[in-house]
Amino acid sequence: MTAARSASAPFGPLDFQLVLLRRMADHQPGLVEDARRRLGVSAAGMREANRRWQAMTRSARSRGALARYRSVLGEPESATRSRVGDLDFDALRWPVPLWPSLRFEVVTPAGGGPVWNEWLVRAPGAAGPALRTAADLRPWSCTADEVARAFPPARPLEGSAPTRWELAFTLPDGSPCAAEFTWGLLQRLVEPRWVAPRPGGPGGA
Template identity: 65%
Template sequence: MNSAPEASDALPEPFPFILVLLRRMADHHPELVEDALRELGFSRAQMREANKRWQAMRHSPRRRGAAARYRSVLGAPESTSLRSVGELRCEALRWPVPLWPDLRFEVLVAPGGAVWNEWLVRVPGAPGPTPRTAADLTPWSCTVDEVARAFAPARPMEGTAPTRWRLAFEAPERPGGEPRPHVAEFTWGLLQRVTPVD
């Protein structure tokens, strides 16, 4: 692996979107993000700069549509497909994600170009985790869909920010234990933490 770039190095064009994902995840697990930055060869300063540039793009008076913004940063999607969300027919755009080869960043685009959802999902057909207890739900191990399927019926809850989701569900703490209420928190669709509810 190449040595990490200096904090003063300019970010390449387009900047690595993985740094934007990691910046939000650092609120929950700064130690995991530090390890990821070392593996990818970036500094904390570069992560902050990438997030700053992303926020400027989102809030610019001349900002482009959300789908076009993702294409400008991520390039052409690796795959596209049609997806039904209730009665809404969306186009699912997916890009590979450095750091997580079995995940893809998915953007659901509604007719007319509005972005309906944007999060990390498992590669279609890839074997995902099969959690059976709350202890199996470790940080960065599962997506929203995977937790919802493993502990159905899970109940979606309002997130604390636009890139965050929460699920309420019941699961045993250990094999053979009695199910008890928990809340799982996700950032960009990836599990961050699970909290038991008294």
């Protein structure tokens, strides 16, 4: 187990994974502890990585978010351009060794610009979980976009902290449900603050 990494060492993909884990530790400390040990890093090392990341993002000399990700993670594994309506956007994805079937995705306007979204998504070609009931919604098993597709209509809600989001939706049996995500990865089910309409009911199809 390594100790805290030197502040002069380059901040790279390992450090970034520790930043992802640090944000997840509030809800899934056991899973985070196991993942940190797999990375061979001490708890102090994880705290130091998070401290350095926060300093990078808050620095007056900080480069833009996309440039920062390129600096830390290198060139993306893939970059695709898509269009929704009249809006063109680029999705850049990097591998995340802790979760081999996931990718860290950054979405920006086509050709560059501010980062619109930054989260974990399923890797192209990787099979996602079958999501049918609340029992299928296990921590770290699925991503926010997978839950939204599995239980439409899903309504996004503001999360409890930066990099956290909530989705409210209705299960096939009619039960209201809500889930909280960190960096786009499912962390836990929470008390619904909004109930999705039943299909065919008010507001439904």
